[in-house]
Amino acid sequence: MAALRDDPRFKAGAPTAPYYPNADFSAVTEPTFFLTYQSDPVAHGNTYAVPWYNSMSQAEKLYIEVPGAHLCPMTGYGDKAKQGKWMVSFFSLWLRADTRFSPFLCGPARDADKNNTSLVTRWMDTCQF
Template sequence: MAVLIALAATLTSALLTVSVTPTAAAERPSRSKPSVGSATENAAVPAAIPDPTTASLEATNGPLATATYTVPNPNGYGSGTITYPTAGGSYPGVVLMPGYQGTQQNLQWLAPRLASWGFVVINVGTLTLGDDPASRGRQISAAGTQLLSLGSAIGNPIYGKVNGTLGAAGHSMGGGGVMVALRDDSRFKAGVPLAPYNPSQNFSGVTDPTFFMTCQSDPVAHANTYALPWYNSMSRAEKLFVEVPGDHLCPMTGYGNKAKQGKWMVSFFSRWLYGDTRFSPFLCGAAREADKNNPSLVTRWQDTCPF
């Protein structure tokens, strides 16, 4: 209870303003890795997505025009706004989940950024502002179910646009919810928990690619307590762990370096929801080195590269 009170005080104060040494990386997954650049890997990538560059990935919007659609009757979660590419073709779906006392505003910056790189993104609000991580995990699954259903509904704006592959990103308790969805719902194939919070949980069984982005000065969900132990326990998953300067709110709208954060998240989801190896260099290759070796941008970095 004391932790939740502290969390509420920290988030409420910041939202009003806006309106240990890491252990060694966990054992490399034993499963075979696809060859970089193989035709099979990139087969599902829409032709409209050009070769990525540092400049294009750090821009506010990607190459595709987007539109939005408000879900009229959310089923199993509080509210939903879908941002999707207007170009023809089908795309992976991504669920965005806010943190404790948060709303869709928390990750509003991320929805058009992902959609403009070829994802159908549903940014959700929770049933109640105080929903715990387990509830948020179930709501991520519910939002994924409805996203797939709407994509199959003739006459809906996203009809035919969702290809059946799902991913999720979430902040704080929403990040804890992402871990629940990855563990408990096999439809989710990649996740990005942002400053994740979920006490007394075991995620060692998660095998899907997971990108933990955490905040160096986080007083609520420090990486040493949550993200890093989870990262180190997940011995069968491809993983990325990046810690950046800032407090618990560093991934939220209005905080942190969104050019860099957006580049990493677009690259991660593109690599693992499309299998698009063109994005690998921004996470594992030479194109990432300027980020990884800049202490004003990245304070810790671990990975299971190459991927």
């Protein structure tokens, strides 16, 4: 998040279980994908990612909260295939301008994932893409 805010060379970002106390990322204008974990006692989305997401009024944004805790990205817990699909789709779209991946982020394929409560506990997006 700091790199997206402070360095124009970065064109998109995807913080996973982001934790950065007392930070202001409202100036971020690059596309950002937040991946958070429902039971995260360290970096719960409500404490960090959601306020950042809400403050970023000039950026395309995707916020997905999935079941799991803080170490979920580094463990076997969670649906890594789906999380990887979202991450690859997001970066393919924003870094390579490859619109073939848009349906996974904003469309029928997204809706199937978004409405699967065993896979996603909260989903927010700007869905202009």
